[in-house]
Amino acid sequence: MDRISEGYAYHRIILDESETPCDYEFLDVNSAFEELTGLNGSEIIGKKITEILPDIRNDVFDWIEFYGKIALSGEETEIKQYSKPLDRWYRVNVYSPEKYYFVTLFTDISKDEERFRRLAENSQDLIYRYEFIPTPGFVYVNPTSTSIVGYTPEEHYNNPNLPFDLIHPKDKGTLEKYVQGLLPFDKPLELRYIHKNGQVVWIEQKSIPFYDSSGSLVALEGIGRDITQKKQIEERDNHLQKVIMGIRNVNQLIVKESNPDELIQKACDNLTETLGYYTAWIALFDEKQDVSLTASSGFNSEFEILTKQLENGNHPYCMQEALRSDVIIIIDSPLEKCIDCPLKSESSERAALCCRLQHNSHIFGVISVSVPKKYAYLEREHDMFKEVVGDIAFVLYNREIEEEKKQQEEHLLLMTRNMNDVVIETDIDGNYTYISPSHKRILGRGDELLGQNCFSKLHPDDQESAKGAFQKIVETCKENKAEYRYLHPDKGYIWLESIGTSYLKRNGEMSILINIRDITERKMAEDQAKNIAQEYETVFQGTQDSMFLVQVLENDEFQYIRTNKAHQESTGFSLEEVRGKTPRELLGKKKGDLVCANYARCVESKVPIFYEEFLTLPAGKKVWMTTLTPIIRDNDVRYIVGSSQDITGRKLAEKGLQKANKKLKETMIKANKMALQARSANKIKSEFLANTSHELRTPLNSVIGFSEILLEESMGDLNDTQKKYVSNISKSGKHLLKIINEILDLSRTESGKIEIHKEKFDLNNVFEEIREVMASQAIAKSINLQITSNENNLTVFADRRMIKQIIFNLVDNAIKFTPQNEKVSITAKISNENKILVSVSDTGIGIPENKIEEIFDPFIQVDGSTKRSYGGIGLGLSIVKKYVEMHGGDVWVESKIGEGSIFMFTLPIKQKVICFESLP
Ligand code: ADP
Numbered sequence: 001m002d003r004i005s006e007g008y009a010y011h012r013i014i015l016d017e018s019e020t021p022c023d024y025e026f027l028d029v030n031s032a033f034e035e036l037t038g039l040n041g042s043e044i045i046g047k048k049i050t051e052i053l054p055d056i057r058n059d060v061f062d063w064i065e066f067y068g069k070i071a072l073s074g075e076e077t078e079i080k081q082y083s084k085p086l087d088r089w090y091r092v093n094v095y096s097p098e099k100y101y102f103v104t105l106f107t108d109i110s111k112d113e114e115r116f117r118r119l120a121e122n123s124q125d126l127i128y129r130y131e132f133i134p135t136p137g138f139v140y141v142n143p144t145s146t147s148i149v150g151y152t153p154e155e156h157y158n159n160p161n162l163p164f165d166l167i168h169p170k171d172k173g174t175l176e177k178y179v180q181g182l183l184p185f186d187k188p189l190e191l192r193y194i195h196k197n198g199q200v201v202w203i204e205q206k207s208i209p210f211y212d213s214s215g216s217l218v219a220l221e222g223i224g225r226d227i228t229q230k231k232q233i234e235e236r237d238n239h240l241q242k243v244i245m246g247i248r249n250v251n252q253l254i255v256k257e258s259n260p261d262e263l264i265q266k267a268c269d270n271l272t273e274t275l276g277y278y279t280a281w282i283a284l285f286d287e288k289q290d291v292s293l294t295a296s297s298g299f300n301s302e303f304e305i306l307t308k309q310l311e312n313g314n315h316p317y318c319m320q321e322a323l324r325s326d327v328i329i330i331i332d333s334p335l336e337k338c339i340d341c342p343l344k345s346e347s348s349e350r351a352a353l354c355c356r357l358q359h360n361s362h363i364f365g366v367i368s369v370s371v372p373k374k375y376a377y378l379e380r381e382h383d384m385f386k387e388v389v390g391d392i393a394f395v396l397y398n399r400e401i402e403e404e405k406k407q408q409e410e411h412l413l414l415m416t417r418n419m420n421d422v423v424i425e426t427d428i429d430g431n432y433t434y435i436s437p438s439h440k441r442i443l444g445r446g447d448e449l450l451g452q453n454c455f456s457k458l459h460p461d462d463q464e465s466a467k468g469a470f471q472k473i474v475e476t477c478k479e480n481k482a483e484y485r486y487l488h489p490d491k492g493y494i495w496l497e498s499i500g501t502s503y504l505k506r507n508g509e510m511s512i513l514i515n516i517r518d519i520t521e522r523k524m525a526e527d528q529a530k531n532i533a534q535e536y537e538t539v540f541q542g543t544q545d546s547m548f549l550v551q552v553l554e555n556d557e558f559q560y561i562r563t564n565k566a567h568q569e570s571t572g573f574s575l576e577e578v579r580g581k582t583p584r585e586l587l588g589k590k591k592g593d594l595v596c597a598n599y600a601r602c603v604e605s606k607v608p609i610f611y612e613e614f615l616t617l618p619a620g621k622k623v624w625m626t627t628l629t630p631i632i633r634d635n636d637v638r639y640i641v642g643s644s645q646d647i648t649g650r651k652l653a654e655k656g657l658q659k660a661n662k663k664l665k666e667t668m669i670k671a672n673k674m675a676l677q678a679r680s681a682n683k684i685k686s687e688f689l690a691n692t693s694h695e696l697r698t699p700l701n702s703v704i705g706f707s708e709i710l711l712e713e714s715m716g717d718l719n720d721t722q723k724k725y726v727s728n729i730s731k732s733g734k735h736l737l738k739i740i741n742e743i744l745d746l747s748r749t750e751s752g753k754i755e756i757h758k759e760k761f762d763l764n765n766v767f768e769e770i771r772e773v774m775a776s777q778a779i780a781k782s783i784n785l786q787i788t789s790n791e792n793n794l795t796v797f798a799d800r801r802m803i804k805q806i807i808f809n810l811v812d813n814a815i816k817f818t819p820q821n822e823k824v825s826i827t828a829k830i831s832n833e834n835k836i837l838v839s840v841s842d843t844g845i846g847i848p849e850n851k852i853e854e855i856f857d858p859f860i861q862v863d864g865s866t867k868r869s870y871g872g873i874g875l876g877l878s879i880v881k882k883y884v885e886m887h888g889g890d891v892w893v894e895s896k897i898g899e900g901s902i903f904m905f906t907l908p909i910k911q912k913v914i915c916f917e918s919l920p
Contacts, residue, residue, distance in 0.1 A: 026052075029045070055085040071096050079091070125225045126226075242275050278350055281343075282294065317337050317340075322356045330353060362400075430453050432450050455467055482498050623648045697741070707729040735871075762796075764828075782821045855874075
């Protein structure tokens with residue numbers, strides 16, 4: 001036992017009468033015991049502890065009770081304990097070998113303990129030991145307590161209740177639970193204490209519990225760490241996080257919400273509902289910088305008071321400052337600066353951040369939020385506030401742009417709705433503020449009127465009524481119409497109709513928008529209608545016909561409304577006698593029934609009716625020709641206008657006339673019959689002539705042919721007399737053939753049997769052929785036959801035979817009716833109207849004016865007598881006319897008696913060209 005370094009002692013417990021340990025005596029100790037305690041073994045063996053160390057009773061630790069429990073229960077325990085009487089720290093292992101006896105094995109740990117204290121004394125953390133038994137209180141607190149909670153260790157020792165005095169009210173419950181062992185000791189606990197200086201201190205504490213043998217908590221040893229700073233950062237981050245969430249909600253809101261009213265209210269709600277900001281309010285301006293809209297969140301009724309102040313132009317301090325500055329205004333001591341602000345009571349614990357809502361150079365209003373005062377100067381707080389301010393301002397800006405765009409579109413729509421309308425805008429005094437481009441076109445004046453009064457150009461008589469209508473728009477804000485005359489600079493007064501409405505511009509000013517239309521035409525039509533009515537009245541009264549107006553009543557009844565003078569004179573009824581009476585009342589039942597039947601017919605048919613009637617009236621027995629004209633309204637005949645002519649005299653005359661008419665009719669029928677007969681006779685004649693001419697031509701050709709052969713003397717010589725006679729036969733035959741050919745041609749054309757065969761040829765060639773044929777005739781009369789063609793090429797598309805015949809007939813006549821030694825010429829040229837004009841002129845006898853038209857008719861000759869000196873049967877020109885017309889041309893003559901004639905005809909080139917081009 002002596003060899004071991006641990007102290008060893010063997011004891012017996014001493015109980016009092018109530019069997020409670022009250023002392024113990026030493027039975028054995030070893031030498032290490034003597035060294036570790038400083039007691040002498042021989043002096044203490046058999047002695048009681050209270051005798052050896054009487055001070056033991058004053059030790060905070062109840063050694064006797066502690067050992068007693070082990071001696072009685074036999075439990076082995078180890079403790080680390082300071083012994084006050086020996087002033088040393090021991091680690092003691094205690095066990096009981098048999099009841100009432102106990103052994104202690106111990107070492108001196110005072111040196112370890114000192115080291116611990118040194119550590120504790122220098123620790124940044126608060127270190128303590130709190131004992132609950134026998135009396136609660138701190139047994140150790142390190143000096144760091146002074147800096148962490150502001151109280152010295154002594155102050156702790158003197159006030160065992162100090163932790164409960166310092167704990168933050170919100171954490172009191174937690175601390176109570178903790179010391180009652182209801183929360184685990186091994187988990188660190190974060191609690192708020194109030195520092196001696198009043199500030200909140202966050203302490204994270206961790207404790208080791210000590211229990212007695214019965215399991216009750218006897219002491220707590222622990223460390224408390226000041227985590228205030230960490231907590232503040234956490235709290236700040238938490239706050240900023242909430243602000244961010246609010247901003248995010250605002251961002252989502254602004255893309256959806258375009259109504260500014262809703263927008264600012266919801267924005268305020270979003271900013272406070274995440275608890276980022278305690279309160280938020282926004283005030284928006286109109287163009288005059290007057291507050292027009294407000295919204296708030298997080299206030300009770302105090303904001304309503306502010307709203308009223310804002311409406312009265314009374315801006316709070318923060319707002320004035322914010323409007324003046326482009327940085328965030330921080331109100332950290334509202335009680336000083338915001339004396340008059342109804343929000344200040346709310347703001348006393350908090351700081352306000354206020355900023356103007358601005359995008360580009362446009363200021364929309366201000367926004368103010370309240371934040372924990374400690375964050376009022378935080379850069380990140382400002383950054384986020386700036387962000388939300390920028391977002392709201394931007395959306396207000398966009399909304400305004402859109403609003404402006406919408407207004408412009410509406411304006412444009414109004415203007416373009418009807419291009420024939422004019423749109424003007426005026427202020428409430430009627431001075432032009434806008435004039436649509438159509439104003440100049442329709443009303444003759446444009447933008448030069450801007451600023452002038454819109455009534456100045458109105459007709460003096462219409463100004464008052466137009467101003468009245470305008471005033472009504474201003475007063476009632478309702479649409480109103482007006483019609484008036486306007487002095488057009490070129491047209492004089494024109495009638496205009498206008499519809500005006502009022503609207504509020506963005507700047508809050510009232511504008512009058514007026515749509516104007518020129519109704520001059522309508523007005524003229526109305527005037528015309530008025531004139532017609534007047535004219536009708538004049539006619540009604542002035543006409544020779546007797547006229548009356550009847551109103552249609554129910555049940556086939558009628559009532560006279562008015563009559564004209566003629567009616568009164570010719571019937572003998574005065575207007576007073578007639579007016580308001582029914583026909584039966586006026587004329588009696590029998591005549592009235594007849595008259596009513598006619599009126600009913602008109603009502604039934606709804607169209608004017610005519611009839612003759614025989615009536616005996618005050619003015620006498622008369623025959624009337626009456627017309628009834630219905631006046632229809634809403635598809636029913638409401639009135640009848642009657643017009644009666646006294647035809648008594650005419651009726652008598654008619655009888656005589658009827659007889660004459662009958663005769664005339666019979667004569668006309670006869671004449672028609674004769675005309676018909678004549679027409680068919682003409683056709684028969686033409687057919688007869690065509691047939692006979694054909695029959696005549698065949699033998700005549702033999703006569704001419706054979707006489708030609710005889711003249712050639714191939715059948716034997718002829719003497720002079722024979723030659724003369726045969727030559728006569730030939731000449732006469734040819735002459736006869738010419739006549740027959742003419743008859744044949746004409747009758748063919750008249751009976752429609754002749755066909756036209758067109759071909760392309762040069763007219764010049766035809767002229768040459770004519771020259772050849774006519775040469776002998778011309779030479780015989782010493783007539784100079786000239787052919788002049790201005791064109792090298794006179795290609796026509798025509799019936800060559802017919803054209804040749806035309807020219808031949810004209811030249812033949814020209815030579816025939818021209819004396820010897822005179823001149824006949826043929827000319828051709830292309831005339832302006834794209835026609836070829838051919839003229840055959842002579843210096844012959846000419847044609848009297850009264851025959852000019854006729855000579856183109858068949859068988860017409862100027863000298864039709866049997867003693868006439870020129871041959872021919874009067875068909876040549878009719879053939880010319882027919883042929884020319886068949887080619888779509890014209891023929892005519894200009895002539896003077898004794899001077900000569902020019903026969904001209906045209907051939908359309910167009911026709912030729914078209915036909916030519918259409919050839920394959
Ligand atoms: P015809 O020559 O056979 O009598 P036309 O029909 O050719 O028949 O002419 C009708 C009439 O027009 C002629 O009889 C003549 O009186 C008149 N006439 C025609 N050509 C001329 C002319 N160049 N100069 C004068 N008179 C003419």
